[in-house]
Amino acid sequence: xxxxxxxxxxxxxxxxxxxxxxxxxxxxxxxxxxxxxxxxxxxxxxxxxxxxxxxxxxxxxxxxxxxxxxxxxxxxxxxxxxxxxxxxxxxxxxxxxxxxxxxxxxxxxxxxxxxxxxxxxxxxxxxxxxxxxxxxxxxxxxxxxxxxxxxxxxxxxxxxxxxxxxxxxxxxxxxxxxxxxxxxxxxxxxxxxxxxxxxxxxxxxxxxxxxxxxxxxxxxxxxxxxxxxxxxxxxxxxxxxxxxxxxxxxxxxxxxxxxxxxxxxxxxxxxxxxxxxxxxxxxxxxxxxxxxxxxxxxxxxxxxxxxxxxxxxxxxxxxxxxxxxxxxxxxxxxxxxxxxxxxxxxxxxxxxxxxxxxxxxxxxxxxxxxxxxxxxxxxxxxxxxxxxxxxxx
Amino acid sequence: xxxxxxxxxxxxxxxxxxxxxxxxxxxxxxxxxxxxxxxxxxxxxxxxxxxxxxxxxxxxxxxxxxxxxxxxxxxxxxxxxxxxxxxxxxxxxxxxxxxxxxxxxxxxxxxxxxxxxxxxxxxxxxxxxxxxxxxxxxxxxxxxxxxxxxxxxxxxxxxxxxxxxxxxxxxxxxxxxxxxxxxxxxxxxxxxxxxxxxxxxxxxxxxxxxxxxxxxxxxxxxxxxxxxxxxxxxxxxxxxxxxxxxxxxxxxxxxxxxxxxxxxxxxxxxxxxxxxxxxxxxxxxxxxxx
Numbered sequence: 001x002x003x004x005x006x007x008x009x010x011x012x013x014x015x016x017x018x019x020x021x022x023x024x025x026x027x028x029x030x031x032x033x034x035x036x037x038x039x040x041x042x043x044x045x046x047x048x049x050x051x052x053x054x055x056x057x058x059x060x061x062x063x064x065x066x067x068x069x070x071x072x073x074x075x076x077x078x079x080x081x082x083x084x085x086x087x088x089x090x091x092x093x094x095x096x097x098x099x100x101x102x103x104x105x106x107x108x109x110x111x112x113x114x115x116x117x118x119x120x121x122x123x124x125x126x127x128x129x130x131x132x133x134x135x136x137x138x139x140x141x142x143x144x145x146x147x148x149x150x151x152x153x154x155x156x157x158x159x160x161x162x163x164x165x166x167x168x169x170x171x172x173x174x175x176x177x178x179x180x181x182x183x184x185x186x187x188x189x190x191x192x193x194x195x196x197x198x199x200x201x202x203x204x205x206x207x208x209x210x211x212x213x214x215x216x217x218x219x220x221x222x223x224x225x226x227x228x229x230x231x232x233x234x235x236x237x238x239x240x241x242x243x244x245x246x247x248x249x250x251x252x253x254x255x256x257x258x259x260x261x262x263x264x265x266x267x268x269x270x271x272x273x274x275x276x277x278x279x280x281x282x283x284x285x286x287x288x289x290x291x292x293x294x295x296x297x298x299x300x301x302x303x304x305x306x307x308x309x310x311x312x313x314x315x316x317x318x319x320x321x322x323x324x325x326x327x328x329x330x331x332x333x334x335x336x337x338x339x340x341x342x343x344x345x346x347x348x349x350x351x352x353x354x355x356x357x358x359x360x361x362x363x364x365x366x367x368x369x370x371x372x373x374x375x376x377x378x379x380x381x382x383x384x385x386x387x388x389x390x391x392x393x
Numbered sequence: 394x395x396x397x398x399x400x401x402x403x404x405x406x407x408x409x410x411x412x413x414x415x416x417x418x419x420x421x422x423x424x425x426x427x428x429x430x431x432x433x434x435x436x437x438x439x440x441x442x443x444x445x446x447x448x449x450x451x452x453x454x455x456x457x458x459x460x461x462x463x464x465x466x467x468x469x470x471x472x473x474x475x476x477x478x479x480x481x482x483x484x485x486x487x488x489x490x491x492x493x494x495x496x497x498x499x500x501x502x503x504x505x506x507x508x509x510x511x512x513x514x515x516x517x518x519x520x521x522x523x524x525x526x527x528x529x530x531x532x533x534x535x536x537x538x539x540x541x542x543x544x545x546x547x548x549x550x551x552x553x554x555x556x557x558x559x560x561x562x563x564x565x566x567x568x569x570x571x572x573x574x575x576x577x578x579x580x581x582x583x584x585x586x587x588x589x590x591x592x593x594x595x596x597x598x599x600x601x602x603x604x605x606x607x608x609x610x611x612x613x614x615x616x617x618x619x620x621x622x623x624x625x626x627x628x629x630x631x632x633x634x635x636x637x638x639x640x641x642x643x644x645x646x647x648x649x650x651x652x653x654x655x656x657x658x659x660x661x662x663x664x665x666x667x668x669x670x671x672x673x674x675x676x677x678x679x680x681x682x683x
Contacts, residue, residue: 049508205653248521271512328615
């Protein structure tokens with residue numbers, strides 16, 4: 001009897017061991033055949049207009065890459081967390097990506113605030129991190145493992161002032177959002193204005209959730225000698241500012257928005273008031289209006305068509321930043337022939353002539369963005385659509 | 394001078410909206426002692442339902458009516474499903490319930506609608522009206538007129554109708570009201586439905602000016618609550634005064650002091666008022682009424 005149980009027991013133990021070992025074998029086989037990428041995006045909350053298209057873009061293109069055989073025969077496994085625009089949550093998710101999910105690289109971080117909160121986690125874990133957020137402080141000073149794809153707010157200011165200078169204006173008023181993007185860009189604009197012979201003669205701010213900015217604009221209207229107005233900010237705030245601007249009859253003064261409103265929804269929300277508004281933006285917004293010899297034409301028209309067919313929503317440059325980040329990373333992994341974070345990092349830094357939706361990217365140990373001012377196009381809203389502004393006008 | 398007038402118009406327009414939200418707070422608080430923090434969500438519902446119904450081809454007036462009906466139904470559901478079963482719970486518990494309802498409604502709106510911002514066309518065109526160098530949007534007149542109409546209607550109902558008297562009686566003494574034959578539960582349901590309707594009307598009126606999205610309710614509820622506190626919680630007249638005053642404070646604060654501290658100025662003044670007159674500017678009055 002006892003012998004019998006003994007046999008039974010050893011059979012059971014053996015079977016369990018076999019099952020366990022085959023399971024762990026399977027598990028390790030699975031681990032070997034996938035590349036785990038992490039992403040923390042602001043899919044909900046006040047920055048959802050950034051995170052939502054980014055999330056859709058990443059999922060769309062990861063599926064595409066996997067369907068085409070993956071990267072060096074390995075499928076990409078994407079782990080996405082939604083921080084709701086909250087920097088504290090973003091940091092928690094970043095830690096989770098590193099410690100629990102053990103990702104080999106991180107793409108994402110929709111806002112400057114969430115990105116800055118996550119940087120220390122990835123720097124410490126020595127995992128490459130490509131952010132989709134705007135502010136220049138993410139890559140200046142250069143951090144070893146941190147890169148980003150969107151144009152900086154500083155570049156936007158330079159592009160705007162370049163255009164203002166070309167039109168021979170010198171006195172400019174600013175109305176800035178008090179959100180992270182608005183206040184960061186405001187500071188950058190104040191810094192670079194003197195380089196273009198521009199003086200800021202009036203300055204106002206508004207809260208990102210304000211519903212009426214006529215008081216601030218009335219003040220700017222009353223300020224003497226204002227030749228142009230610049231509005232650093234993102235979200236619905238600038239759309240309301242634009243509407244108030246037209247309502248107060250200020251449209252004869254040139255009005256500049258930032259790339260923070262670079263989506264069709266800005267034109268829809270601002271309505272006829274958007275006519276004549278200028279802003280610096282990526283080539284993506286005017287994909288169909290680019291000349292055929294434009295090096296970005298193919299990439300941006302393909303991305304726009306894919307995004308709009310799949311989501312049935314108009315394309316925005318924000319999803320484009322995610323596209324650029326994903327492909328810069330995939331290219332780097334292909335060149336590195338490895339998913340080792342350190343080797344991948346080195347290859348990201350060696351990115352040269354990558355044609356993305358945001359521009360042509362050439363990175364270096366001192367430049368983790370790799371874009372110059374030519375990546376920005378100056379656009380003007382005409383008849384409810386974007387048009388390219390001819391240089392110098 | 395033209396600037397002063399412009400600040401005044403901006404302030405009154407925004408203030409009228411705060412006043413309507415505050416009125417919603419007041420109506421519910423008056424009847425049931427509940428501070429309903431889901432009040433802002435009714436404003437959101439008013440705007441969002443109208444936007445989506447209008448986009449689906451429903452004529453604007455019908456879309457607006459539909460939005461009010463949806464808000465009222467949800468207001469009643471909030472009362473029957475969440476507030477009424479918790480009868481006798483402490484004020485804090487009830488506040489927690491309404492905050493929960495607010496989060497639930499926002500989440501549901503995010504799924505049912507979407508996360509984008511939306512606009513409505515102005516009811517009578519965008520051509521601004523010029524007055525002594527200031528500019529008035531036609532929609533501002535709609536907001537002010539609509540708010541005035543709501544206030545007058547509410548005043549009439551409260552003062553001249555049996556239902557209004559029942560609400561006043563319930564507010565004064567729930568037990569006594571029940572003893573004289575007032576159906577207290579119905580009165581409270583009416584208060585929730587009524588405040589939802591007022592909120593929705595506010596949402597419909599301001600959407601052409603301020604745009605709307607699933608989460609506009611949070612800030613409006615905060616400002617409306619501040620306005621109600623400023624005027625005196627539970628006092629409809631106070632809600633209107635508090636709302637308009639808050640709007641004017643913000644506008645003049647941004648115009649003459651600094652736009653950076655716009656919100657701070659408003660809240661500092663509210664704190665100052667509450668220190669001097671803890672009942673609010675026109676508090677007390679309701680306590681004596683029977």
